[in-house]
Amino acid sequence: MRLTLPDRYFDYLPWAAATLxxxxxxxxxxxxxxxxxxxxDAYARLLATVGAAPVNRLVALPPMAPGAEALPFEDPAFAEAVCVYDLSQGMLRVTTNADGEDYIALxxxxxxxRVFHAITDRAAIKGKIDVVIGDARQMDALQSASEEAPPQEVRITAPTKRGFVLVRALAKRPSDxxxxxxxxxxxxxxxxxPPKD
Known part of the structure; x- marks a missing residue:
């Protein structure tokens, strides 16, 4: 004897598919x-952590403690700093030296x-990281003012006027x-x- 489904169950299939x-x-x-x-969001949490820190200035984040992380998924092996920027006040330049021994990431x-660009010490040219950030209009003006970027300078077009740069340095051991x-x-x-002609 073969079991078959009553025809009325087939009437419910379109409704079940539509519900799913x-x-x-x-x-x-x-x-x-x-x-x-x-x-x-991450921007609001950072503003609450750094308080009334000035815009376009690097501020070290406090050492991580369980339950008091400034950002989600933080790694206690990293020391962190943040630079909140506002491109309506002008372009931003982030620079640092990279010796090749200490890992640093921006x-x-x-x-x-949302992350729109990232760079590590491995991208350093002649031991230096030099990044210029601007919106599309500022980058166009910079391009027209100078023929091309200096070889060690990285130019990034930001998708929004406001955002932040997160800088992380690795401590290989707790003593570091x-x-x-x-x-x-x-x-x-x-x-x-940018320099004027």
């Missing part, structure tokens, strides 16, 4: 919208926290934290005014 499809679309849309509508984040913080102190983050 709608649930899937709602889930995907809510996940994609979460970074935009979240009130405590990640450039848009206002919503002081050395990692010294590497952070050597990083400069300041307003950049």
């Amino acid at each position: 499809l709608v649930a899937g679309v709602v889930h995907i849309v809510s996940v994609l919208l979460m970074p935009t509508v979240a009130p405590r 990640s450039f984040h848009a206002r919503a926290g 934290q002081a050395r990692a913080r010294e590497a952070l102190a050597a990083v400069t983050c300041e307003r950049f005014d």
Whole structure:
């Protein structure tokens, strides 16, 4: 004797498929919208951590403690500093020396926290990292003012006027934290005014 499903169950199949499809679309849309509508995004958390720190200045983040991380997924092996920027006040230049022995990484984040560029000490030219950030209009003006960038200078077009640069220095051992913080102190983050012709 062969068991068969009653025909009425087949009447429910289109409704079940439609329900699963709608649930899937709602889930995907809510996940994609979460970074935009979240009130405590990375930018807001950093502003709360650094307080009234000036814009376009590097500020060392406090050492990590469980439950009091400034950013999610932080690694206690890194010393961190942040430079909150506002390109409406002018372009930004980030520079540091890289000796090849100490790992240092810079990640450039848009206002919503999305990374739009990253660089490490391995990209240093002649022992120096030199990055200039501006919006599209500022970069066009810089390109027209000078024929080409100096060989050691990296020019980045930011997708938003506001954002932040996260600088991380690796402490290979817990006793190297002081050395990692010294590497952070050597990083400069300041307003950049292109030379006039």
